[in-house]
Amino acid sequence: MAEKKKLSTADILAAARKNAAGGATPPPAEKQPAADAPAEVTPPSAPIAAESAGDSPAATPKSARAGGAKPSVADILAAARANKAAAGGAAAQPAAAKPAAAKPAAEKPAAKPKADKPAAAKPAAASGPAVRDTSSILAAARAASKPGPVSKSEAAARAKPAVPAKSAKGESAVPPMPAKPDYAKPKATKEAPQEERRFFLGVLVGSFLGLGFSTLSATGGLWTLAVLRYMFPNVLTEPPSKFKIGFPSDFPPGVVEEKFKAQFGIWPVNVEYKGQRQIVAIKTVCTHLGCTPNWLEAEQKFKCPCHGSGFYKDGINFEGPAPRPLERYAIRLADDGQLEVDKSRTFQEELGQWSDASCFVSV
Amino acid sequence: MHSAPDFLSHVATPLGFYYMILCVLNWVAALVMWRHGPKTYTTLKLGPATIPVTNVIVWLLVGAAFFVCAPLAMIGLPPELPSEVKQIVNELSGPVTLTLGSLALFTILFVFRRAWTAPPVAWTILNLALLAMGMSMTDPNFTAIVAKPDNVPIVGLVFLLGFFTWLATYKAVLNDDRAAQGLPPLEKEDNEKVLVWPDLVYTELICMVALTAFLLLWAIALQAPLEEPSSRVKTPNPSKAPWYFLGLQEMLVYYDPWMAGVVLPSVVLLGLMAIPYLDFNRKGSGYYTISERKFAYLVFQFGFLELWVILIILGTFLRGPNWNFFGPFETWDAHKVLAQNNVDLSQFFWIKWLNQSMPKAPTGSGAGTELLYILWREMPGILLVFAYFVLLPPIMAATIFRKFFVKMGFIRFMLMSNLLLMMGSLPLKMVARWSVNLKYFISIPEYFLNF
Numbered sequence: 001m002a003e004k005k006k007l008s009t010a011d012i013l014a015a016a017r018k019n020a021a022g023g024a025t026p027p028p029a030e031k032q033p034a035a036d037a038p039a040e041v042t043p044p045s046a047p048i049a050a051e052s053a054g055d056s057p058a059a060t061p062k063s064a065r066a067g068g069a070k071p072s073v074a075d076i077l078a079a080a081r082a083n084k085a086a087a088g089g090a091a092a093q094p095a096a097a098k099p100a101a102a103k104p105a106a107e108k109p110a111a112k113p114k115a116d117k118p119a120a121a122k123p124a125a126a127s128g129p130a131v132r133d134t135s136s137i138l139a140a141a142r143a144a145s146k147p148g149p150v151s152k153s154e155a156a157a158r159a160k161p162a163v164p165a166k167s168a169k170g171e172s173a174v175p176p177m178p179a180k181p182d183y184a185k186p187k188a189t190k191e192a193p194q195e196e197r198r199f200f201l202g203v204l205v206g207s208f209l210g211l212g213f214s215t216l217s218a219t220g221g222l223w224t225l226a227v228l229r230y231m232f233p234n235v236l237t238e239p240p241s242k243f244k245i246g247f248p249s250d251f252p253p254g255v256v257e258e259k260f261k262a263q264f265g266i267w268p269v270n271v272e273y274k275g276q277r278q279i280v281a282i283k284t285v286c287t288h289l290g291c292t293p294n295w296l297e298a299e300q301k302f303k304c305p306c307h308g309s310g311f312y313k314d315g316i317n318f319e320g321p322a323p324r325p326l327e328r329y330a331i332r333l334a335d336d337g338q339l340e341v342d343k344s345r346t347f348q349e350e351l352g353q354w355s356d357a358s359c360f361v362s363v
Numbered sequence: 364m365h366s367a368p369d370f371l372s373h374v375a376t377p378l379g380f381y382y383m384i385l386c387v388l389n390w391v392a393a394l395v396m397w398r399h400g401p402k403t404y405t406t407l408k409l410g411p412a413t414i415p416v417t418n419v420i421v422w423l424l425v426g427a428a429f430f431v432c433a434p435l436a437m438i439g440l441p442p443e444l445p446s447e448v449k450q451i452v453n454e455l456s457g458p459v460t461l462t463l464g465s466l467a468l469f470t471i472l473f474v475f476r477r478a479w480t481a482p483p484v485a486w487t488i489l490n491l492a493l494l495a496m497g498m499s500m501t502d503p504n505f506t507a508i509v510a511k512p513d514n515v516p517i518v519g520l521v522f523l524l525g526f527f528t529w530l531a532t533y534k535a536v537l538n539d540d541r542a543a544q545g546l547p548p549l550e551k552e553d554n555e556k557v558l559v560w561p562d563l564v565y566t567e568l569i570c571m572v573a574l575t576a577f578l579l580l581w582a583i584a585l586q587a588p589l590e591e592p593s594s595r596v597k598t599p600n601p602s603k604a605p606w607y608f609l610g611l612q613e614m615l616v617y618y619d620p621w622m623a624g625v626v627l628p629s630v631v632l633l634g635l636m637a638i639p640y641l642d643f644n645r646k647g648s649g650y651y652t653i654s655e656r657k658f659a660y661l662v663f664q665f666g667f668l669e670l671w672v673i674l675i676i677l678g679t680f681l682r683g684p685n686w687n688f689f690g691p692f693e694t695w696d697a698h699k700v701l702a703q704n705n706v707d708l709s710q711f712f713w714i715k716w717l718n719q720s721m722p723k724a725p726t727g728s729g730a731g732t733e734l735l736y737i738l739w740r741e742m743p744g745i746l747l748v749f750a751y752f753v754l755l756p757p758i759m760a761a762t763i764f765r766k767f768f769v770k771m772g773f774i775r776f777m778l779m780s781n782l783l784l785m786m787g788s789l790p791l792k793m794v795a796r797w798s799v800n801l802k803y804f805i806s807i808p809e810y811f812l813n814f
């Protein structure tokens with residue numbers, strides 16, 4: 001396929017050169033807008049392909065889809081070949097193919113690498129307007145020759161003709177640029193009324209921006225305040241931190257009282273600690289990661305279901321990963337003889353706080 | 364001892380279908396092999412006739428065996444595991460044997476990778492695993508764990524993981540063989556480019572539709588497990604993290620929450636991020652290979668299979684109430700008593716070996732003195748950890764990792780060796796916990812510092 005295309009390339013270039021040498025046909029063709037072309041051309045698919053190629057030469061599938069890839073390319077090439085004859089009737093056909101390709105070349109040549117390469121490959125031909133058309137036609141033809149997915153092997157085969165282009169890229173990768181039209185030239189600068197207008201615009205935009213950002217920050221600040229306020233609710237439905245649990249006689253030796261676990265999160269226990277019988281309030285939170293252990297009556301231990309920490313009845317850890325004993329809450333004998341637990345203070349054994357008299361009631 | 368008949372009738376229909384599926388699986392495999400040209404293993408002489416034993420015939424027969432099992436299971440007579448086997452399995456799934464066994468298995472998988480990845484062998488292993496699973500399903504305890512809606516995906520994942528491990532190892536073995544012959548890897552032979560559109564997008568679309576349908580069916584067939592309303596004071600027993608965190612939860616059993624919850628996971632993440640900067644082996648990019656990247660392969664597989672997957676399996680299937688160990692055929696008894704009196708290294712050192720009481724600051728001394736006493740108390744652990752992390756790397760650099768040190772330079776080598784040692788500390792700690800009930804090497808609960 002590549003071979004065939006190469007031949008046709010030669011044909012086209014030859015045709016183009018002939019045109020440049022003695023043809024008066026191309027210049028009018030170039031001036032003619034693409035929109036006029038369809039009226040004159042007989043093959044209907046050609047203008048469509050040419051148009052889409054003119055819009056975006058890189059988007060080949062579009063052109064392929066627009067007019068059916070192969071016929072349109074064939075048409076374009078046929079049109080180009082017809083130039084060789086330089087007959088009078090040919091005036092119409094180039095009109096279809098050429099402006100389409102010429103337009104993008106004039107507007108932004110740098111963005112058209114596919115069209116560049118053939119042009120660079122034959123720098124000798126890079127003189128007349130006809131040459132640009134040729135390269136574009138070739139680009140369109142190459143790109144459209146195989147629509148759809150292209151595998152790597154195919155891509156390699158297709159890359160072959162482009163190889164010489166790479167070597168010559170350094171000299172003339174960019175096709176010659178036409179002179180810029182008036183409207184494309186940079187406008188005359190520093191005119192007084194314009195500056196005023198700009199200043200006004202700046203103030204307008206600036207004030208809008210300022211307004212926007214100050215609103216945003218005000219809203220953000222209010223939100224933050226509201227969230228902060230949310231952290232301190234009006235009503236706390238927590239149980240009070242100080243509460244009475246009954247008389248010391250309600251807690252016989254060696255019994256772990258479970259009835260306060262659900263509401264208050266404590267286990268009042270009557271234990272012997274360091275040779276002293278005392279009633280303490282153990283906090284029902286595992287010192288490993290904070291799960292709630294269970295009291296296993298049969299095994300006489302607290303056991304955590306999360307990672308298996310175990311604690312003796314007095315709260316001392318003995319198995320599993322818990323690094324320290326369960327904590328105690330403050331407990332005291334109230335004036336009416338009842339035990340009163342204060343959950344606002346905790347006592348940790350490893351810090352030596354269990355010797356503090358406010359964390360137990362001796363019995 | 365046979366399982367209770369009412370339980371058997373309960374699982375009869377699912378098991379029947381299960382064996383039917385196994386049968387179809389083998390017959391399809393036989394069909395595929397037949398179309399690819401059967402291979403003859405041996406020939407059998409039966410009187411005058413010689414019968415060639417081909418792989419097609421073998422798998423047809425295996426399928427037929429499953430075909431017989433299906434109706435048997437339907438009428439309540441499925442093949443069962445003998446209770447002696449269950450007993451042995453229960454005992455073997457204790458933590459120490461599990462860890463050592465999985466380590467041995469890991470070694471076998473690596474050393475004999477050529478043998479077990481051979482398709483007939485791998486297919487046999489799969490069949491055996493599926494059969495063992497089917498036979499275990501007749502045990503109510505096993506089924507209770509495996510068929511729990513929470514755990515069904517994990518069972519599936521185990522098989523999926525097995526498949527992908529096989530696939531990768533198989534391809535790596537093929538590539539290594541090709542490399543030995545001087546051929547490029549398979550992936551280089553067939554490196555045709557595919558396009559995002561339409562190739563990838565179509566594939567994704569099809570996968571999306573199929574997976575959505577599958578998930579819908581699953582959601583209808585297996586109801587999501589809902590538990591009782593949450594309560595601050597009642598923690599479900601056992602309390603299990605989502606399956607993908609069970610490895611972390613298992614890690615928490617051996618370490619202080621600070622270490623296992625914050626430090627080690629961050630080190631894992633940072634270590635994984637550091638791999639591209641530590642890896643100096645340029646081989647093996649874009650294709651499967653083992654022998655060109657032995658170190659990387661072993662370290663990764665060890666970290667993934669042993670320290671992550673095995674821990675997930677352990678947490679899912681073998682941890683029961685109170686986070687005790689239970690064998691797969693054992694009843695989850697909430698009152699199972701395991702003696703686990705854990706002891707810190709400092710207690711070992713001072714009380715057991717030196718027969719002294721632990722050094723303790725005299726009451727009323729200042730914070731500085733107390734800290735000094737604490738450090739003195741934990742001296743053995745501190746020295747040990749220091750030696751492990753500071754003295755070991757230079758020794759490694761001078762001996763087994765000499766080449767690594769030369770290639771990586773000081774900083775990269777130190778990073779690598781410390782990450783490696785960090786990784787190794789987990790199984791070491793686990794084994795120490797299980798074998799000598801060691802709780803912490805360094806235990807400073809006063810400052811929330813335990814290691």
Ligand code: FES
Nearest residue numbers: 286288289304307
């Ligand atoms: S939270 Fe209790 S053992 Fe981990």
